Amino acid sequence: MHKGKITIHDISKELGIDSSTVSRALNNSPRVSKKTKEKISAKAKELGYQRNSLASKLRTNKTHTIGVIIPRISRHFFASAIAGIEETAYDAGYDVIICQSLDSYEREQKLIETLLANRVDGIIISISMETTNYNHLDRYKANGFPMIFFDRPCETEKNTNVIIDDFQASFEVTEHLIFNGYKNIVHFSGPQTNLLYQNRCKGYKAALKKHKYPIRKEYIIESKLMEEDGIENAKKALNLPNVDAIYSANDMAAISAMQYLKSQNIKIPEQIAFAGFSNEPVSAVIEPSLTTVNQPSFEMGKVATNILFDQLNNNTRENKTTILEPTLIIRNSSSKTNNN
Amino acid sequence: MHKGKITIHDISKELGIDSSTVSRALNNSPRVSKKTKEKISAKAKELGYQRNSLASKLRTNKTHTIGVIIPRISRHFFASAIAGIEETAYDAGYDVIICQSLDSYEREQKLIETLLANRVDGIIISISMETTNYNHLDRYKANGFPMIFFDRPCETEKNTNVIIDDFQASFEVTEHLIFNGYKNIVHFSGPQTNLLYQNRCKGYKAALKKHKYPIRKEYIIESKLMEEDGIENAKKALNLPNVDAIYSANDMAAISAMQYLKSQNIKIPEQIAFAGFSNEPVSAVIEPSLTTVNQPSFEMGKVATNILFDQLNNNTRENKTTILEPTLIIRNSSSKTNNN
DNA sequence: TATTAAAATACAATCGATTGTATTTTTGAA
DNA sequence: TTCAAAAATACAATCGATTGTATTTTAATA
Incomplete structure (x- = not known):
């Protein structure tokens, strides 16, 4: 048997009913009598008719x-x-x-x-x-x-x-860290060409500013926030003085950074606290579980x-x-x- | 401007070239001269022509x-x-x-x-x-x-x-648990209507059999292996005597079961060991990290x-x-x- | 029964691209 | 310059479904 061979014209020929009527019947048009509809749909089933959406969409x-x-x-x-x-x-x-x-x-x-x-x-x-x-x-x-x-x-x-209100969410995350006593918060940011990451970065800065903490360029590490970036970023963060918290603009990078730091025997959150963004399922499973932002x-x-x-x-x-x-x-x- | 208005016929009219030639030109047919092809593709670009795949596919x-x-x-x-x-x-x-x-x-x-x-x-x-x-x-x-x-x-x-060779992989997982001294291994299985889970279950049984361990029906817990099933299954497993290991036919259920047991202060793997299947990324992150099977x-x-x-x-x-x-x-x- | 309105169905063009065949144009050899 | 072969292009049918219009059939009314 050939590909999708059966068309409305096959049904049309078999029943001696015009294909336009067949089409209308299959689309349940009021212009076709009930009896004819039944005949047609029975025949369609018998022949294994399968509508060709391409033709329909084209038309x-x-x-x-x-x-x-x-x-x-x-x-x-x-x-x-x-x-x-x-x-x-x-x-x-x-x-x-x-x-x-x-x-x-x-x-x-x-x-x-x-x-x-x-x-x-x-x-x-x-x-x-x-x-x-x-x-x-x-x-x-x-x-x-x-x-x-x-x-x-x-x-x-x-x-x-x-x-979502990335600025606001980011502001809240950062402020949450500040409220918990963290003072030197590194931010893993995404590509600044993207408004989303710009806004998250702005929220971070705004929270620091509100609490009169310095905004230090070197504390903002930009990357694509992939798994491997998290590790690289973590290494960079370790080279900065006094870092006691990391807020990553996504969970992925946060998770891999945490894994890396744990492998270096750095205690989380005692030595370095963490927050992420997106609430990936894994953030609830890692130990310690990751503070993050849930997006609807x-x-x-x-x-x-x-x-x-x-x-x-x-x-x-x-x-x-x-x-x-x-x-x-x-x-x-x-x-x-x-x-x- | 209307939807995808420009067709090869528009190009055809504008240039006074037949649409069949336009079509051939756009498909880089050797039947069209280079000069004509250039004219056509220039015009196509100018008009913002976008081929209609539906028509093409239909034909x-x-x-x-x-x-x-x-x-x-x-x-x-x-x-x-x-x-x-x-x-x-x-x-x-x-x-x-x-x-x-x-x-x-x-x-x-x-x-x-x-x-x-x-x-x-x-x-x-x-x-x-x-x-x-x-x-x-x-x-x-x-x-x-x-x-x-x-x-x-x-x-x-x-x-x-x-x-993949589900039977073999499952056999190996189970044998691995046996080699590590676990004797009462519960298996979280999936719907037995599915050959895949049948095979994993068979592998489990075969390993037990090889090592002359009893195969106990109540130790095989069947579910859809969703997150919530893992918790339910874990509860059931706790009610069985002497259970010292759980091998789940997927990671999802294993992870949620582990989380549940941990919340009940049961030590993994000291009290109950775990193995999963699929190597979901989360399996590497959970503590303890989850033994599992990687599928290519x-x-x-x-x-x-x-x-x-x-x-x-x-x-x-x-x-x-x-x-x-x-x-x-x-x-x-x-x-x-x-x-x- | 004749007439007409309504219902059911048929006819034919169309959507946009492709492709076999036919025609025209170009090229090259005699 | 002439003519055949090759190259380039035009013509026309087609894919399968839809839909406006025309025609036929049925039903209803007088």
Whole structure:
């Protein structure tokens, strides 16, 4: 048997009913009588008919598909956001195509092209760390396609962003460390080309400033915050004088830094306290458990998707930024007492 | 501006060149002169032409897309397998559509339908835990589409599977525990409808048998091995006499069980030793670090994809099972001595 | 029964790209 | 310069489903 051989025309011929009627019947159009519908769907089943979505999408110019581009699916935050996106999308009868940019600009560009070529109805994207210009996105948006940014906002003028208050969360984490008596807090920051990491860095600085602590450039270590960066950063931190706490802009780097310091017999939090960001599951398992910030990832996915559908249904392209509230999760890595 | 408005016909009109020539030029056909190609691609760029893949796929009956269905993207094993799949696929000029079944049979069924409707060239799947019949898959395969099963094999007669030697790995884990002096080993098993968990269970039993240890039904606790199951299972294990080790058929349940036991002040591995399966990253971070089995996930993805391409290119549908070798990773949760 | 409105179905064009065949243009050899 | 071969381009059908319009059938009313 050949690939997806059966078409509405096969059904049409077998029954002597025009293919337009077959199409309408399969789409449950009121223009087809009940009796005919039954005959058609019975025959469709008999022949193993499987609609060709490509043809349908081509004709209707509607794919009922949204594209999602994220840095990597293995991060809990993104996996959870995708869950939120999929739930909302499937309820609305939309399919979701998940793509990972692996934080590569080139790949992100290609993915956009592919999604464009496949005529997705809209895109939800968390831009890659490498992305510093937005030409590839502008071109897409110029076509009038809706595009929602989440987690990592897009800096250019008019965009729809769904983010958390990174500044505020970062401020709270830092202040939490300060309240617990830590004075020389190193910050592992991400690429400053990205607004998200800029904001987290600003929050850190603002907290120091509020409490009249000095802001020292060398205490801000910039990297891509991958696992290996955490170790490198930890080494750098050890070479700085008096460091008694490290606040990492993501959990990944915090975890590997902690592992490294533990291997060097440095006590956490007694000698160096820790805080991370994102609440990856592993942060609850490591000892001491890692103080971090929980982002409402699932909700973010839902919100982003709903906004996308709003824009699609009302054919508007508003440029609002929606800010969701993160929560500080205090665990054992950041308090001098009470460490079980 | 309207959606993806520019077509080859627009270019055709503007230049007074037939659309067939435009199409050939854009596909770099030798039938079009260099000069014309240049004119066309310049105009295409100028107009912001974006090929409509849907039309192309419809016409050629080739989508250059493969579908991947896995239980969940958040599992490290699957994320890593996907990396292997994507790398291989992209090198061959194929797109990949990732879908998660969330271990639901119903969802898996729908996903197959969607992929079918979108005429993917082939499917790579790790079936859901709930899946016990294969009608939805058979129907797909009956159409002559290639389908590769990985990790969780398909039991029905003729299939192409890429799996690891679960029996052997499980046997080794269990024997490792036995060698370390553990005598009453509980096994957390997954749904026995799934060959994978059957094999892991068999390996466990075989090791006990070899060393003349009794196989006790109540020592085999079956569940879906989710996080919450680990806790439940741990409670059950505590009610059994003399339990001194737990071997869980996945890391997830092992980790949550360990966390629970630790909260009950039970010493690991002194009182109860642990071993898991899959080598989730968290298993290296928990204390004590968890002995587990590493599956060559990335390689599995690559192998599965290459087999798929073989079948596509040679138009064969062989039914081989490829078995990859897992490795036992011995950490601190399973040895009575040397626990740092 | 005749007439007409409503319901059901058929016809035909279309979505955008591809591709076999036909035609025109160019090139090169005689 | 002439003509065949080769190169370049044009024509037209096609993939499978959808949809506006036209036609036929059925049902309802007078």
